[in-house]
Amino acid sequence: MHLTLRVWRQAGPDKPGRFEEYDLPDVSPDMSFLEMFDVLNERLIGEGREPVTFDHDCREGICGSCSMMINGRAHGPELGTATCQLHMRKFADGDHITVEPWRAAAFPLIRDLSVDRSAFDRIVEAGGYITAPTGSAPDANLIPVPKDVADTAMDAAACIGCGACVAACPNGAAQLFTAAKVNHLNLLPQGQAERWQRTIDMVETMEQYFGSCTNHGECEQACPKEISIDFIALMNRDYVKAQLKQRRLAGQAFP
Ligand code: SF4
Ligand code: FES
Numbered sequence: 001m002h003l004t005l006r007v008w009r010q011a012g013p014d015k016p017g018r019f020e021e022y023d024l025p026d027v028s029p030d031m032s033f034l035e036m037f038d039v040l041n042e043r044l045i046g047e048g049r050e051p052v053t054f055d056h057d058c059r060e061g062i063c064g065s066c067s068m069m070i071n072g073r074a075h076g077p078e079l080g081t082a083t084c085q086l087h088m089r090k091f092a093d094g095d096h097i098t099v100e101p102w103r104a105a106a107f108p109l110i111r112d113l114s115v116d117r118s119a120f121d122r123i124v125e126a127g128g129y130i131t132a133p134t135g136s137a138p139d140a141n142l143i144p145v146p147k148d149v150a151d152t153a154m155d156a157a158a159c160i161g162c163g164a165c166v167a168a169c170p171n172g173a174a175q176l177f178t179a180a181k182v183n184h185l186n187l188l189p190q191g192q193a194e195r196w197q198r199t200i201d202m203v204e205t206m207e208q209y210f211g212s213c214t215n216h217g218e219c220e221q222a223c224p225k226e227i228s229i230d231f232i233a234l235m236n237r238d239y240v241k242a243q244l245k246q247r248r249l250a251g252q253a254f255p
Pocket of ligand 1: 158159162163165166176219225
C-alpha cells in the first residue's frame, strides 16, 4: 500500500507544533498501525531525523497506552479497536491519514503524539482501597455473585484507561472512565464497604480536572472496549445516593 501520513510534530509542551507529511510507499496491509510507525521511525532515525514520539506498551489492547487521533477519530475508524490492534488493511491504497495526539485540557502534551494522562491516576488514587481479607485466596464460591452482576462488573473492568473517551468528548469529560472505575467495584459485594465514600471521592476528583458530561455519547463510540454510557447513569445514581447517605449519617452524629 502507498500511504501518505500527516503527523503532528511538537518538540515539547511550550514549543510550536505543526503537521509533517511522510510518504510511505511500501506499507503491508498486515501491519498494525503502530508497526507502520515503527517503520517510519526506523527510516527517520536512518536519515538522522527525530523519530515520532508515541506511547505504546502491550500492543494487544490491554494497557491503554496507544493514544492517537486518526483522521479525527480516537483510535481510528474501527469500532471497539485500540490503535495497536488497528491494521492497515482497514485503509485503502493511496489514503492520506492524519494523526494527532489526544487534545484535552486535562491531558497536556508531552511531545508529538504523547500526552500526560496522569489526571486519570489522580481519580483512581482518590478511590482508595477496598476492605478485603488478606492471606490465601478465598474459595471462589464463598461470596455468591449473581451472574448478570458479575458480567456487568466485568464489562466495567474492561476499561483500559486509554483516554479516548475524554479526547472524543466535546467537553473533555471523563465520566465514562470514572464510571467504569467506580462501577467495577460498586457492583460487587466486595466493593460495598467503601462504596459511598469512594463514589464521592472519585467523582469530585474527576471534576477538578475534567469537563462536565452533557450526554453527547461520543465517549461510548470512541471507547475501544465498548464501555456503555449506562455506567455513567449508575455512577450518577450512586453519587446522589452517597450524598443523601452522608447527610443521614451526619444527622445521626449531630442530632
Ligand atoms: S472508558 Fe473506554 S475510552 Fe475511556 S479510558 Fe476506559 S477504555 Fe478508554
Ligand atoms: S499498546 Fe497497549 S492497548 Fe495499545
